[in-house]
Structures are given as structure tokens and as C-alpha cells.
Amino acid sequence: MYPPINTSIINERRVIETFKELIEMPSPSYQEHEIGRRLVEILQGLSFETETLDYGDSFNILARKRGSIEGAASLLLSAHMDTVQPTTTAIGYSHHNGLISSTGETILGADDKSGIAEILEALTVLNETGHPHGDIEVLLTSAEEKGLQGAKHVDYDKIKSRYALVLDSSGKVGRVVLAAPTHVTYRMTVTGRAAHAGIEPEKGTNAIVAAAKIVSAIVDGRINAETTANVGVIHGGSATNIVPVEVVFDGEFRSLNPDTLNKIVDTAFDTARNIARKNQVKITIQQQRQYEGYNFDQANPFIQLISDSIARCQIAPVYIRSGGGSDANIFNQHGIMSIPISTGMQKPHTTEEHIYTADLLKGSLLVIEVIASWSAKKAESPPSFPIR
């Protein structure tokens, strides 16, 4: 066991002020420069060495601090700097009775600034108390909301930690995301033959009719407990008097089970090609694997460590298997066992987004508890995954 932490030193006013300062800096994806500069300043003030990892016109921030416990394993803490829209130049929020909420015109940005604020509060407390800990790395990513772009552009050779806590999940503090799906997106382009619809329709081949048959034949919605599909966008045709020549539609498949996913993708694409052949249209299918899934067992030692830390915060851990991805998917792909936990953010990606200040406090406490118990681990052991 490690020495008890003086948790009363968590400063509720301070974590709330940090959170408000961060949400007051709008940072939609690829516009994280202002918040990024501020975060570098704060981290350096906490004696972290910071490095800006540029890619394209954007960047991620990696910060490191050597721990005081020799031989203790390094831990990575991560959150993302960007938010979804709508954000205007000023985020509208109210703070009453322990609740900070959007006033309805914009998102709040608790996704994921609550995660950043909780990490910073935990690091500030460690700094103030001088509580012993191992090496800590902090990775703050950009453009998470644009398909995990920031995380996809990190040079992972720069990261020493083999385990990460990702503060980027919604719901009350205490939720642990054990699994997230593999995600495949696709674009199908159906090409028929144009003709005048009134004079000689028999010379045309209608791409909309063929595409409609394809869309209605391939699986959609919830396939099973761990698998989903969606056709999300469709464009096609040009005028009522022209037999349409082209339809383009975009869709996706997700599954916690990679074998199920591969089967469903293959079946859907075969079905589409067969229907295209029967309807004498051409079809091209482009697919992209957005990220790989992960699926950890509750008994995994790192999960156990997180659960014990949650319990020490007087919260009952709740385990979920998510239908959505996060930076953790990318980190796991790069051999860093990464677990998203909830920060207390509620209704993210809506203009009803809110967070209870009690959750900001509990989230900070949980980060400290995880750092403290992690620091008690004396040596780095290789991640025991993937576990399916």
C-alpha cells in the first residue's frame, strides 16, 4: 500500500476556475492554438517539460515530469483540447447550485475540458503536497472530434508509458470504458447511364433506383449487442428529366468483435456488388478502417487498479462497453494499454451539455488516486492485451 493522500487539499474553487478558464477559450477542432499555448504555460508552471508535436497545421502537446520514486512505472494521462461545434467566440454557460451548463446556444466544452481540468488539478495537488509518484506523461491531443486526427499523428516513440488513463467519457465519475469498437467507414459510388427521362428513358440506367436497392438490402442500425451499421449520407441525380447517372453514399460499420465486423463488411459489399451487376450499374467501394477496437476484461490488473482507485473515492465503479471510439483506440493500437474513464460531462455534443462541479472534484481525486496507486508499482510490466 502507498501512503494515504491528503485529499482535502483538492481545491474545489481552483478546479472550477480552471474548467471555466478552459471553456472560455473556444477551441473547435484545428483551432486549438490559444488553449494550447495556455496549457503549455500551466504545465510548465507545474514543472513539466513540454513538447509541441506539430503535424500539418495542427499540433499535440506532450508533457513529462520525472517522478520522485525510482523505478516506478510511468503513467500517461490524456485528454483532447478540441470541441465539437457549435461554439461561437464565447461559450454561453451558467453556474448555479453546483451545476455548470450551457445556456443553449453553444456546446459547453466539458467534452473534453473537464478531463483537462481534472488532470491539471490532480497535478497541481501532487505538486503542492510533494506526494511521491513515478514519472508522469501528459498527452493533450487536437482534432479528436475529427476522427481522432491528433492521436493518429503522434510519434509514439516519444511516449514511454505503456499504460494510459484517458479522461474522455461521459456520465458520472466512476464509469470505466472496458471496450470500444473497430470502426470502418465506406463510400459507395454507383454509376448508371444518363438519358432524357421523357424521350428515351430506355437508353438510361437509373443510378438512384440501383442505389436504393443496395441501401435497402444491406444491414442497417443495430445488428447485435456489439455491432452497428449506418448509411449516413447520400447524394445523387441532377434533374427530374434526366435518368440519374451517379449516386454516392457514405456509411459505416462498428463492432466490438473484429470477426463479426469483417463478416458484416464483406457481406454488405458483396451484396452491393451483386445488386449493381443485376441492375447494370457500375459500383466502386472505398473503405477506410478508422480505428481498431479493444476489449479488456474486468479482471485485467490495470482495470482493477482503476476500479480500486474509484472505490477509494467512495464511488462504485460502473463498467461499460462503448459503441464509440476515442483516442484510447489509437493509443491501444500503439501498444499503450489505454482506458477511458468518465469525467462527469453530461450530454456532450449537444447544446444541453453540463457538468456537476462535484464531478470535477471527484474526477480530480480519482486521477490522484490512480497516480498514487500506480506509482506503487515498482516496475513496468508489459501490457497483457489484447484480451477478447
Ligand SMILES: [Zn+2]
Ligand atoms: Zn471527447
